[in-house]
Amino acid sequence: AQTVTQSQPEMSVQEAETVTLSCTYDTSESDYYLFWYKQPPSRQMILVIRQEAYKQQNATENRFSVNFQKAAKSFSLKISDSQLGDAAMYFCAYRTYIILTGGGNKLTFGTGTQLKVEL
Amino acid sequence: KAGVTQTPRYLIKTRGQQVTLSCSPISGHRSVSWYQQTPGQGLQFLFEYFSETQRNKGNFPGRFSGRQFSNSRSEMNVSTLELGDSALYLCASSLGAGGSDTQYFGPGTRLTVL
Numbered sequence: 026a027q028t029v030t031q032s033q034p035e036m037s038v039q040e041a042e043t044v045t046l047s048c049t050y051d052t053s054e055s056d057y058y059l060f061w062y063k064q065p066p067s068r069q070m071i072l073v074i075r076q077e078a079y080k081q082q083n084a085t086e087n088r089f090s091v092n093f094q095k096a097a098k099s100f101s102l103k104i105s106d107s108q109l110g111d112a113a114m115y116f117c118a119y120r121t122y123i124i125l126t127g128g129g130n131k132l133t134f135g136t137g138t139q140l141k142v143e144l
Numbered sequence: 145k146a147g148v149t150q151t152p153r154y155l156i157k158t159r160g161q162q163v164t165l166s167c168s169p170i171s172g173h174r175s176v177s178w179y180q181q182t183p184g185q186g187l188q189f190l191f192e193y194f195s196e197t198q199r200n201k202g203n204f205p206g207r208f209s210g211r212q213f214s215n216s217r218s219e220m221n222v223s224t225l226e227l228g229d230s231a232l233y234l235c236a237s238s239l240g241a242g243g244s245d246t247q248y249f250g251p252g253t254r255l256t257v258l
Contacts, residue, residue, distance in 0.1 A: 062249075068232060070249035077244070116187065129199045130177050130238050130247055134187040 027052045027119050031135035038107045039143050045092075046102045046138045048117030056122035059093065059100045060132070065113040073115070076100065078122070104140075112142045145171060148237050148250035156256045162223040165253045169216050169237030175199075176218040177247065178210060181232040190233075193218050194240075222255075230257045 028051045038044035050059070061073040076084045076093050083091050088108075092101045104111055117135040149168045157163050169176050178190040189202040193212035210220040216237075222229055232252045238245040 058244075067251070068254075069251050070234060070236075072246060072248070075246065129192050129194065130175050130236070130245065131189050131192060131200050131202075132177070132179075132187075132236075132247065133189070134179075136186050 027054075027057075027121070027133050029117050029119050029133050029135035031117055031138050033138045034136070035139045035141070037141045037143060038104070038111075040107055040109060042107055043103060043105045044107055044140065046104075046115050046117075046140065048100045048102070048135055050098050050100065050117070050119050052098070052119065054121060058120040058122060059091075060118040060120065061089070061091070061100075061102045062116045062118060062134075063111075063113045064116060064137075070116075074102065107142050109142050109144075112140055114139050148235060148248055150233075150235050150250040150253050152253060153251065154254045154256075156258065157225050158258050159225055159227060161225050162221060163225060163255060164219055164221045165233055165235075165255070167218045167220075167235030167237070167250060169218070169235075170248055173237040173239050173248075174216050175238045175240060175245070175247075176212055176216065177236045177238075178218070178220050179234040179236065180204075181234060181252070182228075182230070187234075190220065225257045227257050229255065231255060 057078045059076045063071045074086045088105045114137045118132040151166045175194045177192040192200045196212045212218045234252045235250045236247040238247045
């Protein structure tokens with residue numbers, strides 16, 4: 026079974042600064058997807074960024090980028106130019122690539138990192 | 145395009161009762177997954193439905209069940225409610241069976257069991 030670990034329960038960052046959230050995972054599969062989701066106080070889960078394991082290039086979405094280290098099974102999220110609206114709980118998630126074995130769309134989540142953005 | 149909708153948004157029940165939660169996926173999406181979120185256990189996968197068939201099920205007791213209709217709308221039912229069932233129940237929809245599809249989440253249903 027796959028596991029996802031987020032070792033930082035809380036992080037703080039000053040507005041306009043850069044912060045990196047850590048995530049490690051364990052799997053025996055070679056192909057899979059990794060995601061970062063954001064959950065603000067409204068509790069609506071919002072996709073931030075996704076990475077396909079077979080792609081060596083790190084995904085980037087505006088101010089959000091990842092550092093994907095497949096051999097180390099590490100998937101960190103970097104937020105540049107942090108804004109007050111970035112304050113939220115961030116979840117790292119894993120999804121198998123193997124559809125036929127029934128893995129389908131099941132996401133395995135980490136425990137989350139609460140990000141605070143300070144003025 | 146409208147997002148994933150969940151009804152009701154809030155529910156208060158007492159132990160022993162049963163409850164039904166509803167999820168309407170994004171138009172055109174055929175997969176619906178359900179998750180339970182609690183402070184103690186975090187986010188846990190309940191089950192997934194695709195084209196009216198349950199494809200995957202998490203490690204939850206049989207009191208938790210679900211179904212999907214031909215229009216892809218899904219319901220989940222919890223019978224004989226326990227205090228520990230108090231949680232935020234999240235529904236997510238995606239276009240197809242997995243692979244490169246992205247899942248989009250609804251706002252959740254907050255269930256409180258007294």
